[in-house]
Amino acid sequence: MCPAVGASLLLLLVSLGPNCTARLSGHSQQVRSQALKRLLEVFGMEDAPQSPHTVRQPPQYMLDLYNTVADVGGLTKDPGLLAGNTVRSFLDRTRSQQFQFFFFNLSSVARSETILSAELHLFKLRGRPSQDSLYHRHHFCQVSVYQILDNNNTSTADGKRLLSSRVLAVHDSTWEVFTITQAVYVWTQNKESNKGLLVIVRTLAGLQLNNQIVRFATARDHHSSKQPMLVLFTDDERRRITTSSSLTDVATETPFLHDTTLQNKVSQSRSTRSLDFLACQRYPLYVDFEEIGWSGWIISPRGYNAYHCKGSCVFPLGQNMRPTNHATVQSIINALKLTKGVASPCCVPDKLFSINLLYFDDDENVVLKQYDDMVAGSCGCH
Template identity: 70%
Template sequence: MSNKKMLGLMFLFIIMEGCTSRPAESMEKNFFSVEDPGEVRSEALKRLLEVFGIEDPPHSLHHVKQPPQYMVDLYNTVADADGVTKDPDLLEGNTVRSFFDKIHSDQMHFLFNLSTVTKNEKILTAELHLFKMKPRPSEQAYFKRHHFCQISVYQVLDKNKMQSAQGKKLLSSRLVPIHSSGWEVFSITQAVRAWNDESSNQGLLVTVRNLGGTQVDSNIIRFASGRDHHESKQPMLVLFTDDGRRGIVSLNGLPDMQAMLLPNEPHVPAPNRTRITRSSGEDGHVPCQRHPLYVDFEEIGWSGWIISPRGYNAYHCKGSCPFPLGQNMRPTNHATVQSIINALKLSKGVNSPCCVPDKLFSINLLYFDDDENVVLKQYDDMVAGSCGCH
């Protein structure tokens, strides 16, 4: 594996860099004495996947499928071009998953495979998205007599009895103009929460009736299906969850990645990216400040399944925290006291304060999972927003 890719794999272990000392030789040997570069890459990727809460990387799809426009629009609403969260309160929970109907039947019975939802995810909201087709001109006689229809969504309790009252449970119902076309969204949270195992998931049933209560022919009121229409209009279940993950994975026990790189490590920096060299532990008179650290998912080998962003600037903090600490160093009271003790040599073994991130931002990833579902996930503490002496 190239040095360039190794640097890319190590980025998450460097963004929290400060004035940490070089780890013990035994720790370095435990992680880096592997002679096979493939094993080093495998270990680095494993640690990187842990940060993103993914057990195994999805297969590279190379974006053969187009993601649902709803998911793309949602991503653009909550994140900027680099994936950084615009407003942490815009997204309910930290994960949004989209699922396509797996039955593709002519009837209004829809089944969604939710096996990729992990057991620890708290289900917040679930929605059924149906695209109502534009009425055919041949049905104009019907439209002159009826202007609204009632669309109802049921949880199927028994697929063999779903036409009877005992075989289904009403979830959502509303009146919709017959002449309208476009997306209709129904809340189905109650059903998804009840699907605590795959056997209890028998799908959803949609019925359409006129105001007199008579069932409307499916040829008159039509919804786009996965079998007969473009994938951009397929029936879709959108699930908002929270997996309870907050903050970054602990780096305790990991070696100082920056210190492990050789002094003359060859690397040609790309535009707006920081060249990473061996840290000597001394930053001279350069004050504590934020520096660019671009993360390129293509270099890491993840571009085949990540839709957006293609990369982002994680930034890292570097520089000295000399006595006396000015307010521009954004010091804590503890750092100020530590700086004084260090300057006056009042206690042995007390170093000067560290230059570390004092504000961290979250990023969002839009990606395909192994079942070709599209997932929008928010990760906390991934971008150094500012640096200070702590």
């Protein structure tokens, strides 16, 4: 029998959605629970994230990024568009009243992940006109972002480290992005070193400006669409998933695969000698995240078509079955019964594509993650 664990797992979950839990036997419920746990492992998670406590709008930046790299079903448009395979957005968590101080909790980032780049996104507000001649006299300012080394000593060089600095127009209102990769790398290696960021605005002559002249939106005082945000690009180097033998056991023992109706269809197919009907080909396999109970934390897509491969690889194998040379030889040996126990080749995916998920993690941060080998692009005899 050809192995089809991935397809079997998805077929099981599609057939045993949460709406039918009440009529499942104890064994079927246990199998479904095991299958969901294994599917979470495919997505690099031990447990499903909790749904946000309140209805939250994802940052527009993350929605735009998702739409850039993925189509409506989550399929990757171009593998080269995204650096690494994970993008996280963290909102400012500061409780400090200190002007232009920002803090981001990065505890969800594993030390083993490769930090590619990190950006501080700040929305610059229009300055408030005042009697201060500085407002009318200066059209440009110097904005500097510092990593705080000592919360009690930020006024001296020993208490902070310069990360990024740029000249900005005083009267503009727009998003500004600063590179802070150096600090984030340190924080992910030593979480205790994360004491936050400090933004200081000066005139081009070096005089520090107050928050009435140049200011940035804060989490406390402004709309959620303008909240300060840290965007982190990483790669967990998790490109291939090796399915354990126990999952094979689960897949082959599922009630869905032993369903009488399905068995009857298979028997009827085997008795039909139409090669067009039996030939190895690709069939739809839609994974609905609502049906498996994941719609509360997955933002996009609502589901995706994984497809699966089905059909016979009997001699003679035509080129439309995309056979390997090995499969061609195996089919000949099988047809001629030259060696006992040699089965016919298997109908399996011979091209696989990646998909993207946009979701909330347990800390309600928005994550964009790309997963390899999730969609069967075509099928062949192997």
